[in-house]
Amino acid sequence: xxxxxxxxxxxxxxxxxxxLSMPFVSRIRRQTDYxxxxxxxxxxxxxxxxxxxxxxxxxxxxxxxxxxxVQRPRHKATGETVTIVGxxxxxxxxxxxxxxxxxxxxxxxxxxYQFELMxxxxxxxxxxxxxxxxxxxxxxxxxxxVCNPVQSRSKMAELLFETYGVPAVAFGVDAAFxxxxxxxxxxxxxxGIVVCPGFTTTHAIPFVDGEPVYKGSCRTNIGGYHVTDYxxxxxxxxxxxxxxxxxxxxxxxxxxxHGYIAPDxxxxxxxxxxxxxxxxxxxxxxxxxWIPPPVEVPPSxxxxxxxxxxxxxQGQRLREMAEAKRSSKINEMENELRSxxxxxxxxxxxxxxxxxxxxxxxxYASRQELxxxxxxxxxxxxxxxxxxxxxxxxxxxNTDSLNNEKxxxxxxxxxxxxxxxxxxxxxxxxxKTTTEGRLRARQKRNEEELEKERRIQLEEERRRExxxxxxxxxxxxxxxxxxxxxxxxxxxxNGSNTNGNQKTGGVGRGERLSAAQRERMRLLTxxxxxxxxxxxxxxxxxEDWQLYKLxxxxxxxxxxxxxxxxxxxxxxxxxxxxxxxxxxxxxxEESNQTSGEAQRVRPLTEEDYKIVIGVERFRCPEILFHPNxxxxxxxxxxxMGGASIRRLPHDDGELEERLTSSIxxxxxxxxxxxxxxxxxxxxxxxxxxGSTIHVVRAMDPELxxxxxxxxxxxxxxxxxxxxxxxxxxxxxxxxxxxxxxRYNNL
Amino acid sequence: xxxxxxxxxEADIVVPMHLSFKKIQAYExxxxxxxxxRWKHLKQILQAENFQDCPPHEPNYxxxxxxxxxxxxxxxxxxxxxxxxxVDPRTNLRYANSQVFKAVRxxxxxQVQQYLSIRNAAVVLK
Numbered sequence: 001x002x003x004x005x006x007x008x009x010x011x012x013x014x015x016x017x018x019x020l021s022m023p024f025v026s027r028i029r030r031q032t033d034y035x036x037x038x039x040x041x042x043x044x045x046x047x048x049x050x051x052x053x054x055x056x057x058x059x060x061x062x063x064x065x066x067x068x069x070v071q072r073p074r075h076k077a078t079g080e081t082v083t084i085v086g087x088x089x090x091x092x093x094x095x096x097x098x099x100x101x102x103x104x105x106x107x108x109x110x111x112x113y114q115f116e117l118m119x120x121x122x123x124x125x126x127x128x129x130x131x132x133x134x135x136x137x138x139x140x141x142x143x144x145x146v147c148n149p150v151q152s153r154s155k156m157a158e159l160l161f162e163t164y165g166v167p168a169v170a171f172g173v174d175a176a177f178x179x180x181x182x183x184x185x186x187x188x189x190x191x192g193i194v195v196c197p198g199f200t201t202t203h204a205i206p207f208v209d210g211e212p213v214y215k216g217s218c219r220t221n222i223g224g225y226h227v228t229d230y231x232x233x234x235x236x237x238x239x240x241x242x243x244x245x246x247x248x249x250x251x252x253x254x255x256x257x258h259g260y261i262a263p264d265x266x267x268x269x270x271x272x273x274x275x276x277x278x279x280x281x282x283x284x285x286x287x288x289x290w291i292p293p294p295v296e297v298p299p300s301x302x303x304x305x306x307x308x309x310x311x312x313x314q315g316q317r318l319r320e321m322a323e324a325k326r327s328s329k330i331n332e333m334e335n336e337l338r339s340x341x342x343x344x345x346x347x348x349x350x351x352x353x354x355x356x357x358x359x360x361x362x363x364y365a366s367r368q369e370l371x372x373x374x375x376x377x378x379x380x381x382x383x384x385x386x387x388x389x390x391x392x393x394x395x396x397x398n399t400d401s402l403n404n405e406k407x408x409x410x411x412x413x414x415x416x417x418x419x420x421x422x423x424x425x426x427x428x429x430x431x432k433t434t435t436e437g438r439l440r441a442r443q444k445r446n447e448e449e450l451e452k453e454r455r456i457q458l459e460e461e462r463r464r465e466x467x468x469x470x471x472x473x474x475x476x477x478x479x480x481x482x483x484x485x486x487x488x489x490x491x492x493x494n495g496s497n498t499n500g501n502q503k504t505g506g507v508g509r510g511e512r513l514s515a516a517q518r519e520r521m522r523l524l525t526x527x528x529x530x531x532x533x534x535x536x537x538x539x540x541x542x543e544d545w546q547l548y549k550l551x552x553x554x555x556x557x558x559x560x561x562x563x564x565x566x567x568x569x570x571x572x573x574x575x576x577x578x579x580x581x582x583x584x585x586x587x588x589e590e591s592n593q594t595s596g597e598a599q600r601v602r603p604l605t606e607e608d609y610k611i612v613i614g615v616e617r618f619r620c621p622e623i624l625f626h627p628n629x630x631x632x633x634x635x636x637x638x639x640m641g642g643a644s645i646r647r648l649p650h651d652d653g654e655l656e657e658r659l660t661s662s663i664x665x666x667x668x669x670x671x672x673x674x675x676x677x678x679x680x681x682x683x684x685x686x687x688x689x690g691s692t693i694h695v696v697r698a699m700d701p702e703l704x705x706x707x708x709x710x711x712x713x714x715x716x717x718x719x720x721x722x723x724x725x726x727x728x729x730x731x732x733x734x735x736x737x738x739x740x741x742r743y744n745n746l
Numbered sequence: 747x748x749x750x751x752x753x754x755x756e757a758d759i760v761v762p763m764h765l766s767f768k769k770i771q772a773y774e775x776x777x778x779x780x781x782x783x784r785w786k787h788l789k790q791i792l793q794a795e796n797f798q799d800c801p802p803h804e805p806n807y808x809x810x811x812x813x814x815x816x817x818x819x820x821x822x823x824x825x826x827x828x829x830x831x832x833v834d835p836r837t838n839l840r841y842a843n844s845q846v847f848k849a850v851r852x853x854x855x856x857q858v859q860q861y862l863s864i865r866n867a868a869v870v871l872k
């Protein structure tokens with residue numbers, strides 16, 4: 001199948017926007033004209049959970065835009081911790097150790113709670129705007145969420161006043177600024193509803209006479225983040241083999257490129273279930289890189305002959321080398337033997353007492369040593385020459401005499417020996433016992449071999465006598481042993497190998513622990529309570545961690561003696577395979593039933609590396625309309641409009657009609673193709689028959705919030721809506737809680 | 747800041763330690779190793795706000811939460827996304843037909859829990 005990219009079914013504007021957006025929306029070049037702006041010009045900030053945008057009041061584009069996240073990795077070369085704000089080029093991140101410092105947000109849902117991170121973000125933002133005075137000497141208009149808790153609001157004000165020295169601060173709601181901006185441009189009217197699916201939350205806010213009425217607003221805790229996360233999880237479960245490929249960023253890319261909202265979920269999904277042509281056309285593929293394994297060509301006749309010739313030559317060469325080595329070794333030994341024999345002869349002519357001094361030059365301590373060396377060399381010479389070993393009974397005699405030669409000190413009582421000689425004696429005893437042991441082991445092995453041979457012959461005879469009966473017997477035996485092995489396995493793992501049917505892993509109350517689990521518990525508890533001082537110092541010494549080695553499953557298996565039952569099982573099954581054509585290994589049968597893993601036995605093909613995105617395309621964004629698909633028990637986008645109208649206190653009968661005929665969609669998520677149509681039809685379903693429903697998307701759902709704020713701050717009367725440090729410290733928390741700007745300046 | 751690789755300096759991605767426009771620098775405010783757990787998360791912030799004491803007709807962060815849906819709950823197959831009239835009694839997963847059922851039964855325990863946790867239906871042993 002050819003790979004298809006988003007095609008004609010997408011909203012054209014969406015495609016354009018995406019070409020500009022991907023991969024980075026960021027704009028972080030340091031501005032150079034900061035000093036051009038007098039201190040009366042406010043700085044405008046759209047502090048969103050996904051993106052941070054900052055610029056000057058009155059302009060239509062924010063100067064600096066970046067992902068609202070912070071990372072504090074360690075610079076590998078210097079060891080210092082640095083701060084990095086926004087999305088970063090992965091190529092540059094190699095200079096940093098990011099293991100302990102993933103990207104973090106200052107937001108919890110849509111509320112700023114982490115003001116250290118917020119400070120790093122503002123540092124970066126002001127720095128890139130080009131700020132260079134001793135304080136930020138401009139009023140600040142900054143966005144916040146609907147009904148922002150006063151604690152968060154006050155910490156933000158405090159940060160701006162105390163750390164950046166700003167003269168005045170004003171707070172506004174991003175969705176409201178977007179509505180006002182679009183109202184200014186005629187897309188919506190003074191009475192209407194703004195629906196804003198954001199990053200982690202979605203809001204519906206009614207507007208009456210150009211002012212937002214928060215009393216009628218509602219917030220569902222679902223947003224673009226959840227859509228991406230849903231896609232990520234679904235793909236990882238569908239393709240567990242490739243799960244490492246589905247990073248959050250990749251899932252977001254796929255969502256942006258392929259996501260759409262179906263006009264009606266049920267009928268759309270039926271198309272896919274029935275495999276219609278339309279569904280095929282709507283299916284998208286992501287081909288992962290796949291290198292086919294090199295095909296092995298069977299070697300030709302020539303190849304084989306050539307290789308054989310080479311091998312033969314090599315073999316010949318090795319044999320020659322071995323031969324040469326052997327003959328040189330034999331020569332050496334013959335020489336040594338000759339010199340030794342000469343020495344022995346000489347020794348015969350020397351007086352008993354003079355022997356030590358005579359021998360001191362040669363390195364031999366005594367006559368016996370000399371003679372034992374002689375016999376050793378003679379023997380190795382004989383071996384090297386390839387002369388046959390002596391007959392067993394002869395060797396018995398020889399071993400005796402050899403014993404006397406090799407171990408002359410064995411029979412000499414200890415008190416007659418010098419310390420040197422004692423050492424020698426001990427060495428000789430040791431040598432003797434080891435060689436004897438080796439001989440004994442060899443004999444035993446021979447006997448066992450013979451025994452085994454005899455047994456096999458017996459079996460064969462029995463089989464030939466009565467094949468049917470023999471087979472039955474075999475099968476019965478096999479079954480028995482298999483059961484025993486299975487039971488043992490079951491006991492060991494305590495049923496934790498079963499297939500998702502029980503609460504696995506954890507041990508509930510009343511469940512019996514297997515021996516292995518009991519052992520592990522014991523180890524853990526002794527480790528925890530070993531020290532006795534009341535303090536847990538486990539881990540302060542390196543040896544402590546050896547505990548986990550003891551607990552591991554591998555350790556257990558090593559310790560067990562080779563299971564006789566399992567060996568028996570193996571023997572029986574191999575025997576049965578030989579003689580019984582109908583016998584199928586039990587293990588194979590089992591694995592065929594538990595499909596998942598066994599399917600991988602066949603070689604992987606290109607198909608396995610193709611990620612299919614079909615139903616997921618519209619299943620994931622669907623959660624904006626049906627949050628209960630991901631377990632969030634709240635109304636979706638369409639019903640929120642209805643909830644909002646219900647909450648709004650009003651006595652004007654016509655108001656509802658005016659509200660539903662001016663619905664504005666804003667926020668990044670509203671760029672999803674098909675959302676406008678779906679919201680309209682959704683509203684139509686919940687409103688009285690015949691009411692006017694008109695939904696329009698903001699001109700630029702991502703930027704209009706900032707643009708609206710910028711226009712608001714550019715108004716001459718802006719400062720009436722802002723408060724100073726004096727106000728902040730003088731008027732108290734209650735006042736701060738009730739503070740709201742009036743949007744009708746716009 | 748110590749020596750930084752040339753490429754890094756050029757890319758200029760690191761926030762400078764010292765910024766002239768600040769009355770107090772970040773490293774002065776947050777000396778090393780002190781920033782653990784000092785910020786209240788949203789849940790704690792909301793508890794501290796004591797919204798129950800506020801007049802009910804005034805909108806606040808908590809009372810503007812959306813209500814649950816009145817529409818019948820959409821039931822889709824956990825694995826394929828098709829409409830799912832059936833539920834597997836053993837695992838509580840929803841499935842569309844017998845083919846999907848086979849796939850459901852062949853999932854590992856971990857996968858079952860992952861599918862369930864996507865819709866907040868996983869069993870959590872505490």
